[in-house]
Amino acid sequence: MNKSKVEKVDFHSNVLVKEMSMLVYLPGCYNSSTPLPVLYFLHGRSGNENLMSQIDINGKADKLIKDGKIKPMIIVCPRIENSRGLNSSLICKKVPDHGDNSTIINLGMYEDYFMKEVIPLTDKTFNTIKDRKGRYIGGISAGGYIALHNTFRHQNMFSKVGGHMPALELKLEDEDKPYYKNMELWEKYDPINIARNNNIYSDIDVYLDAGDKDEGRFYEGCSILHKILQDKGINSQNHIFTGNHSAKYIQSNIEKYLKFYGC
16 A cells, blocks of 8 residues: 655635645555545644644544554645634625734635535546545534534535534524524534524434533533433434543544544
């Protein structure tokens, strides 16, 4: 088997009107004749596409594929910025976080950017399975929130979704108000609200988890969402593992996540 590699793809986003990047893991067996499934794995609010190396996704995937514990797949870590993945503003702009001028919030058409640019560019550039059965999405913290709302809002696009310590809040907090013009926009993207009030495809597999000491208490939102999905007959699993809301927590559980996507 050839050695795996990670490629950086720089591109101009016509939606956001700026340069963006993504890192793409290609397993050692990648070739031009056998299309592979794709996992889109999204960073948290202060992260970027370098999440790939920060938690050694590629190294863990190499080991699991070599040991026959997961099937080969392409893994894409796109830059989402501190956007929550929302279509929050027609014009891309930066605003200060609520009460914290040191943190920048990115407003723009980030849902369109991901769905209409990142995914098509991946499918065009690499030998992917170009349907929902071979397309998975997951993320950490704010990235988990994005993964869940993208899946529930675009159910024809994904067959597996993971929210790993996902930023599922039970009400619109003051610190999040800069993202949302009004409650209607918040409810439009809130995964719990979407799942509660809409039909969800019965063949979507869902994986939720959070640490037992998560400072955001996101295990509460996971539990609520999990019950809603179970009541609708969705194959959802919910886990509370040991740990805080931290990179260390993700690193200690990344192999479990990859086994979910790659089984």
